[in-house]
Amino acid sequence: MIHQYDAVIVGAGIAGLTAALQASQTCHVAVLSKIYAPRAHSGSAQGGISAALGNEEEDHWEWHMYDTVKGGDYLTDQDIAQILAREAPQRLIELEHLGVPFSRNTQGKIEQRRFGGHTRNFGEAPVRRACYASDRTGRVIMDALYDHCMVRGVEIFDEVFITSLLRSEGKVCGVAGYKLATGEPMIFHAKAVLLATGGCGRIFKTTSMAFAATGDGFALAYDAGVPLEDMEFVQFHPTGIHKLGILVSEAARAEGGILRNGKGEAFMERYAPTLKDLAPRDIISRAILTEIAEDRGINGKDFVYLDLSHLGKAQLEQKLSEVTSFVQTYLGIDASQSPIPVAPTCHYMMGGIPTDAVGHVLADGKNQVLGGLYAAGECACVSVHGANRLGTNSLIDLVVFGKRAGTDIARYVAQNNLPSLPSGAESAVKEKAQGLLESQGNERISQIRAEMQKTMTQQCSVFRDRPNLEEALCKIGELKARYAQVGLSFKGKRCNYELEDALELGNMLKLAEAIAYSALLRQESRGAHFRNDYPQRNDHDWLKHTLLAQTPNGIQVDYKPVTVTRFKPRARTY
Amino acid sequence: MQVKLRIFRFDPQTDLQPHYDTFTVNSEPTDRVLDCLNKIRWEQDGSLAYRMSCAHGICGSDGMTINGVSALACQKLVKDFPPDKEILIEPLSVFAVVKDLVVDLEPFFEREKSVHPSGGIALTEAAEDVEHLQSMEERARFDDDIKCIMCGCCVAACPVNQGEDPAYVGPAAVVRAHRYIFDSRVGDTLKRLQIMDTPHGVWSCKSYFKCTQVCPKKIQITKHIVEVKRKILSDLRHKK
Ligand SMILES: Cc1cc2nc3c(=O)[nH]c(=O)nc-3n(C[C@H](O)[C@H](O)[C@H](O)COP(=O)(O)OP(=O)(O)OC[C@H]3O[C@@H](n4cnc5c(N)ncnc54)[C@H](O)[C@@H]3O)c2cc1C
Ligand code: SF4
Ligand code: SF4
Ligand code: FES
Numbered sequence: 001m002i003h004q005y006d007a008v009i010v011g012a013g014i015a016g017l018t019a020a021l022q023a024s025q026t027c028h029v030a031v032l033s034k035i036y037a038p039r040a041h042s043g044s045a046q047g048g049i050s051a052a053l054g055n056e057e058e059d060h061w062e063w064h065m066y067d068t069v070k071g072g073d074y075l076t077d078q079d080i081a082q083i084l085a086r087e088a089p090q091r092l093i094e095l096e097h098l099g100v101p102f103s104r105n106t107q108g109k110i111e112q113r114r115f116g117g118h119t120r121n122f123g124e125a126p127v128r129r130a131c132y133a134s135d136r137t138g139r140v141i142m143d144a145l146y147d148h149c150m151v152r153g154v155e156i157f158d159e160v161f162i163t164s165l166l167r168s169e170g171k172v173c174g175v176a177g178y179k180l181a182t183g184e185p186m187i188f189h190a191k192a193v194l195l196a197t198g199g200c201g202r203i204f205k206t207t208s209m210a211f212a213a214t215g216d217g218f219a220l221a222y223d224a225g226v227p228l229e230d231m232e233f234v235q236f237h238p239t240g241i242h243k244l245g246i247l248v249s250e251a252a253r254a255e256g257g258i259l260r261n262g263k264g265e266a267f268m269e270r271y272a273p274t275l276k277d278l279a280p281r282d283i284i285s286r287a288i289l290t291e292i293a294e295d296r297g298i299n300g301k302d303f304v305y306l307d308l309s310h311l312g313k314a315q316l317e318q319k320l321s322e323v324t325s326f327v328q329t330y331l332g333i334d335a336s337q338s339p340i341p342v343a344p345t346c347h348y349m350m351g352g353i354p355t356d357a358v359g360h361v362l363a364d365g366k367n368q369v370l371g372g373l374y375a376a377g378e379c380a381c382v383s384v385h386g387a388n389r390l391g392t393n394s395l396i397d398l399v400v401f402g403k404r405a406g407t408d409i410a411r412y413v414a415q416n417n418l419p420s421l422p423s424g425a426e427s428a429v430k431e432k433a434q435g436l437l438e439s440q441g442n443e444r445i446s447q448i449r450a451e452m453q454k455t456m457t458q459q460c461s462v463f464r465d466r467p468n469l470e471e472a473l474c475k476i477g478e479l480k481a482r483y484a485q486v487g488l489s490f491k492g493k494r495c496n497y498e499l500e501d502a503l504e505l506g507n508m509l510k511l512a513e514a515i516a517y518s519a520l521l522r523q524e525s526r527g528a529h530f531r532n533d534y535p536q537r538n539d540h541d542w543l544k545h546t547l548l549a550q551t552p553n554g555i556q557v558d559y560k561p562v563t564v565t566r567f568k569p570r571a572r573t574y
Numbered sequence: 575m576q577v578k579l580r581i582f583r584f585d586p587q588t589d590l591q592p593h594y595d596t597f598t599v600n601s602e603p604t605d606r607v608l609d610c611l612n613k614i615r616w617e618q619d620g621s622l623a624y625r626m627s628c629a630h631g632i633c634g635s636d637g638m639t640i641n642g643v644s645a646l647a648c649q650k651l652v653k654d655f656p657p658d659k660e661i662l663i664e665p666l667s668v669f670a671v672v673k674d675l676v677v678d679l680e681p682f683f684e685r686e687k688s689v690h691p692s693g694g695i696a697l698t699e700a701a702e703d704v705e706h707l708q709s710m711e712e713r714a715r716f717d718d719d720i721k722c723i724m725c726g727c728c729v730a731a732c733p734v735n736q737g738e739d740p741a742y743v744g745p746a747a748v749v750r751a752h753r754y755i756f757d758s759r760v761g762d763t764l765k766r767l768q769i770m771d772t773p774h775g776v777w778s779c780k781s782y783f784k785c786t787q788v789c790p791k792k793i794q795i796t797k798h799i800v801e802v803k804r805k806i807l808s809d810l811r812h813k814k
Contacts, residue, residue, distance in 0.1 A: 035625070036683070038633075041628070043632060097697060097700060106710065108710075108712075136720065150686075151690045329649055329651075330604070489619065494585060495623035495673040496621075
């Protein structure tokens with residue numbers, strides 16, 4: 001079936017819905033989502049959304065900008081960090097005006113709390129910059145956007161899985177995919193496409209991300225020849241529930257929670273004397289794994305404790321009720337009595353599809369826009385998070401750059417004609433699915449996926465080095481070859497989730513390779529990318545963004561400079 | 575340990591009637607029921623259809639009927655059930671089955687939408703660049719409602735939705751309405767009360783408390799429904 005819109009938005013998370021709400025003021029917009037829209041992973045964001053409102057104490061956007069740049073270990077493009085920090089307060093107020101129920105302080109204003117790496121006066125001490133609603137901040141923002149989108153008539157197509165970008169006349173002119181319930185191909189013909197498909201944490205064994213976080217949007221762009229930027233920078237959040245990876249929000253430490261090793265020591269004092277447990281995530285994740293490697297895990301095991309017991313039941317109920325209920329449900333632990341076993345969990349992709357400041361995708365990763373294609377949210381790399389994202393900076397990124405993309409899409413739609421639909425769009429989708437459905441191969445999806453996750457976790461996560469990365473690449477190459485022989489046990493069309501799993505795995509294997517390859521190339525340590533064999537940051541050779549593109553002759557590597565405006569790179573200590 | 579699951583199977587396009595399949599999986603007592611389903615789909619039978627995403631009770635995808643009770647498969651652990659018995663897994667009731675455990679939730683989302691006045695969601699005036707002021711007490715008034723993840727478990731468990739009045743807007747939609755009615759910043763309360771005060775609106779609720787018992791987010795649904803009824807009586811009926 002062929003649908004025609006001015007713009008289609010792939011992804012119903014906060015990035016996609018923000019853009020939809022904006023663009024729908026003047027355009028006919030459809031939002032597509034492979035899961036029901038309110039299930040998007042943005043709904044699981046817990047701790048907060050940053051904006052220098054100064055509701056609790058003095059704060060300035062310049063401080064926020066500085067923290068974002070330093071938090072990103074100076075790989076952040078500073079013109080973009082400036083946009084984020086300056087526009088954040090206005091976007092936040094707009095969210096409030098849409099009805100988002102932020103928690104309130106005694107003056108009736110939006111309450112703000114501390115969060116990792118957010119500081120007063122350029123690094124002096126923590127500042128209260130994170131607006132929040134208990135520990136369900138993402139849920140309430142998404143609900144408000146969803147309600148407004150529904151009421152304003154944005155058309156949402158739920159459970160549509162997008163498999164290809166459509167191109168003609170040198171531009172992107174829509175997307176193609178199929179309806180999960182029936183297997184029926186669906187074509188969306190439009191002047192503009194926004195990819196807002198979220199992250200790809202499922203490449204790793206332990207992650208705080210949902211099963212839907214398989215990086216389909218990264219792969220759609222990568223397959224269309226667009227390079228991916230800075231893929232080596234993967235954030236591991238220090239406090240995932242041991243083994244499960246479910247997140248215990250940084251808000252837990254913002255409210256006073258303390259990390260302790262097997263000897264009971266509050267070890268962060270040694271790694272970040274000023275900010276301690278509120279240091280940025282890359283630093284704390286390395287600290288935890290160092291404690292464990294040096295035999296100071298809990299009873300010699302591979303986790304440490306996050307202690308909230310001194311906060312008291314009332315505060316836990318009021319400010320961290322989701323987190324405490326997760327711990328209760330899955331571990332049988334009462335957080336007001338006992339410490340929580342935690343270890344780093346894959347949490348966020350700093351890299352992604354390169355865009356300019358209005359979300360337009362850059363065909364060469366540098367300055368040449370690809371007509372009709374936009375990206376926003378976690379799958380995009382406007383390069384505001386650099387080498388390491390600060391907590392609460394993703395949600396504000398989604399609304400700042402989601403709105404900018406929505407605005408530019410409206411402009412683009414008004415100024416451009418609809419390119420003709422390429423012939424054979426429908427058959428391309430059918431072939432992709434048919435190839436998998438008819439394959440006689442006997443490799444199993446779950447097996448290949450598990451091996452990929454194990455490889456990436458053991459050889460390409462918090463600590464990396466050349467031999468491990470080379471081995472990981474070798475293994476992924478082998479898994480890609482085996483993937484060509486994958487066979488499905490179910491060949492039906494209706495609700496074929498095995499087919500979806502197979503398509504997602506194909507995407508993830510490509511991205512795993514891009515991550516490991518970018519990591520191998522970058523011979524320095526910066527932010528979330530730490531090389532045991534190159535433990536220092538090296539601004540002389542590596543103050544630049546990595547760009548990897550797929551070409552018929554293999555992966556092509558390129559680099560582009562980082563935009564430095566106000567803050568010259570300095571040593572990063574906290 | 576080994577766990578047996580007896581699972582409802584049905585493809586309305588090809589099957590004349592549903593049947594049940596039994597699967598055995600190896601699991602830890604602390605595994606989620608969802609983990610068991612995943613093992614089945616990944617290792618034994620790729621045709622098993624169910625939804626899931628977050629795996630920790632926050633996205634609302636995997637509502638189903640487990641041993642007769644609406645619940646999220648990712649929130650129930652194997653050890654919550656008697657070890658020597660099969661765990662019975664069926665789709666949420668009330669909704670039409672698309673395949674196996676997947677049900678059509680379109681009517682559910684339509685009802686969520688129906689609680690909004692057609693003109694849109696109207697908040698009271700606020701200056702352009704400052705937030706509405708709202709006291710902590712005013713904010714607390716609807717704090718319970720915003721926990722809702724739209725999983726549909728309450729609707730599936732409600733005897734009214736199940737039969738007495740299938741067109742009843744349902745507990746989740748009333749929670750949604752309550753969230754706006756009791757938000758001090760919202761200006762269209764009367765319109766929303768009128769929407770609730772229609773046939774198949776809030777008065778269809780007979781206070782059976784089933785919804786409250788199953789809600790995975792422990793929302794005091796029935797209490798909120800009663801508050802909406804009271805508010806209709808005080809604000810709508812008295813004014814007439
Ligand atoms: C547990 C957790 C807690 C977090 N807490 C915070 C926090 O407190 N503060 C903060 O700033 N950040 C937080 N983050 C990060 C932040 O939530 C995410 O980066 C952000 O929500 C991503 O939003 P998005 O709009 O880009 O994508 P998502 O919300 O992930 O949405 C992706 C959308 O794309 C759709 N989609 C994907 N692939 C396809 C396809 N092939 N076809 C069709 N549709 C598709 C999906 O259906 C979905 O609708 C947290 C992250 C996690 C995992
Ligand atoms: S009220 Fe509870 S049971 Fe009902 S949809 Fe919301 S979360 Fe689910
Ligand atoms: S209290 Fe009302 S809504 Fe809840 S189950 Fe009973 S009748 Fe249904
Ligand atoms: S999978 Fe998200 S609620 Fe269970």
